[in-house]
Amino acid sequence: MKKAVKKKTKTTIAVSMEGKRILDRAVETTGIRAFRITDEALSEWSQKHLTISEEV
């Protein structure tokens, strides 16, 4: 049976060229797609920082 995959909405953000280079390197290192890495990196970072701000 085919597994149901929830489609997630993507959006576009602006990053500096330096940021893009970091992403490109991350893609090379891990072999996964740029948007996924970006999302993981940002999600991890924002969760950490949002948790701190909410605790305060």
Added chain:
Amino acid sequence: MKTVYSVINKEGAIVYVGCTIDLKRREAQHRAYNPEVARVEILEYVEDSVANERELHWIYKFIDEGQPLKNRENKKNRTKKWGVHNDYASQKMCSVQILASTKKKIDKYAKEHGVYHYFVVHQALQEYIKFLKEIENATTIGA
């Protein structure tokens, strides 16, 4: 630690916002450069890592209030869509795709902290590259 400060002229208008580690020295420079300077007021003390962002927060706040700031940022167009500082905007930017749910978190954080999307993204990616370096080091040591 840095001090974010405003420069006020003899008419009581805010003409400049800056951040510095040595306020006395900067105040003397402002007075030497502009005889119309009446006083310098401390807006807040901030950690070095967020000093530029907080400075921009005050710059935009005072610009929005109609203060005649002479910061160079005031002379150029602001990139409204991303709220990007001109120093950042002068860097070549490019687009990347992320999930809309993550974008919401970034928006929330940026709004709460008075910082800009670019700053949040930049910080996250900087941390990410540190993480990648750690993986590389671990692989090299283990190999």
